[in-house]
Amino acid sequence: MTTTAIAAVLRDSDGKFELEEVELGPLESDELLVKVVGAGLCHTDLLLRDPNFLAQTGPIILGHEGSGIVEAVGSAVRSVEVGDHVLMSFESCGRCRNCLAGSPSYCDEFMSRNLSGRRADLSTSALDRNGNPVANRWFGQSSFATHAIATERNVVVVDKALPLELLGPLGCGLQTGAGSVLNEMKLAAGQSIAVFGAGGVGLSAVMAAKAAGARDIVVVDLVDSRLETAVEVGATRTVRGDAPDLVEAIKNGGRGLDFSFETTAVTSVITTAVSILDTPGKAVLVGGGSGKLDIDPVLLAGKSVTYALEGSSVPQVFLPQLVDLWQRGWFPFDKLVQTYTLDQINQAVEDSLSGKAIKPVLTPAHP
Ligand SMILES: [Zn+2]
Ligand SMILES: [Zn+2]
Known part of the structure; x- marks a missing residue:
């Protein structure tokens, strides 16, 4: 047929x-x-x-x-x-x-x-x-x-x-963002995360982090309207990506964050995503493109960096979980x-x- x-x-x-x-x-x-x-x-x-x-x-x-x-x-x-x-x-x-x-x-x-x-x-x-x-x-x-x-x-x-x-x-996109937080980072209540890029993937990570009980969810982007949407779906703070001292603006006087989630694949942003981590801390990268990892190995002391595909998820297990979260108003x-x-x-x-x-x-x- x-x-x-x-x-x-x-x-x-x-x-x-x-x-x-x-x-x-x-x-x-x-x-x-x-x-x-x-x-x-x-x-x-x-x-x-x-x-x-x-x-x-x-x-x-x-x-x-x-x-x-x-x-x-x-x-x-x-x-x-x-x-x-x-x-x-x-x-x-x-x-x-x-x-x-x-x-x-x-x-x-x-x-x-x-x-x-x-x-x-x-x-x-x-x-x-x-x-x-x-x-x-x-x-x-x-x-x-x-x-x-x-x-x-x-x-x-x-x-x-x-x-x-x-x-x-x-x-794909929502599974990638939410799965990176829930499956790959296994973010727990009270932890903190910085999300780089407030597109569909980044914002689904924000929603998942909020659902998991994150204490601090910092979103970084260059488009103000996207930062406003980020606040609507759960960001606790936003920082413009062109802020003069971006690393300090994200850390906000603290030790650094438990996790960072990088969706832009821009080399300098990847470096920032690692620089803002506390020790230990984990950066999950998902952006594809020409961006290269360009980092002094010493900066990685006690930290980990991974590139996650599809939120490291099993679709038949994870997508019904996301549907359930959506029905409860949490996603x-x-x-x-x-x-x-x-x-x-x-x-x-x-x-x-x-x-x-x-x-x-x-x-x-x-x-
Ligand atoms: Zn996709
Ligand atoms: Zn296989």
């Missing part, structure tokens, strides 16, 4: 998406077809504006924070049924040492299964109008489309009473969401880059 879908295809690194009709091929045994109702825009989607990246993938359907309704399942799928409401998250193999140990975000095949736009065997199952292949397995889903093909391993079934079109961002991520129809995708990208929208969500089910 094949399915005709409308998808936002990226063919040129100028970053403009075009809506096209694509034919999605038959399901493999572990795959399922999802009618997409919501798909968040995450900064990783914008990596493809780099021509070198796009040259490797070829024409591609992006989108990796999808939510939708299952329309068909492959012959080996057991835990998901037609009609289930699902969130789509990152893909993993389920067989390597780290997957078996409960750390699928550090799967041996993480890069190939999520960032190649293809299945692990490098195949793809979408064809354009001329019969040419289009990469459709970005993070195991490619959800900027009316329909996406995911696998049993990267979907999470959720209650049908939930507002499905809003929940997609839980699958108000919907305050960050702004919805766009699929044909407004280029506007959504523009608004994300300018800072006008913190977490754009496309709604392919609404033409």
Whole structure:
């Protein structure tokens, strides 16, 4: 069985998406077809504006924070049924040492299964109008489309009473921010954290830190409106990133903070994120890009630094926890969401880059 879908295809690194009709091929045994109702825009989607990246993938359907309704399942799928409401998250193999140990975000095949736009065997199952292949397995889903093909391993079934079109961002950006705090740092009540970058990832870390009972949550950014949003969702203090003595402004006369969370990938900001830590202290980095770690090793005495993928979480365990926190009012991520129809995708990208929208969500089910 094949399915005709409308998808936002990226063919040129100028970053403009075009809506096209694509034919999605038959399901493999572990795959399922999802009618997409919501798909968040995450900064990783914008990596493809780099021509070198796009040259490797070829024409591609992006989108990796999808939510939708299952329309068909492959012959080996057991835990998901037609009609289930699902969130789509990152893909993993389920067989390597780290997957078996409960750390699928550090799967041996993480890069190939999520960032190649293809299945692990490098195949793809979408064809354009001329019969040419289009990469459709970005993070195991490619959800900027009316329909996406995911696998049993990267979907999470959720209650049908939930507002499905809003929940997609839980699958990557929000999971990355909140998971870094709750799973990677294991921040405890009374501890302190500095968050660098008040985008969707940074602000979800703020909400998680507040839910965990952090005493001091300091948010650093250059955009005043984002700092205001940070206070609304739980920051106890904000500091402008261009403050003259930034390290002292963050430490505020104290010993330093227990944790820092760095989302900007700017070299100088990474250095600051380590410099403001108390001893011991832990910096969790998540920003991707050209930033390099440039630090005097002595500065690291008694401290630790790690780069965390996907909040070091198991989506089937962690996403239901986030939904539960949201229902209790402790994780108000919907305050960050702004919805766009699929044909407004280029506007959504523009608004994300300018800072006008913190977490754009496309709604392919609404033409
Ligand atoms: Zn694996
Ligand atoms: Zn992402």
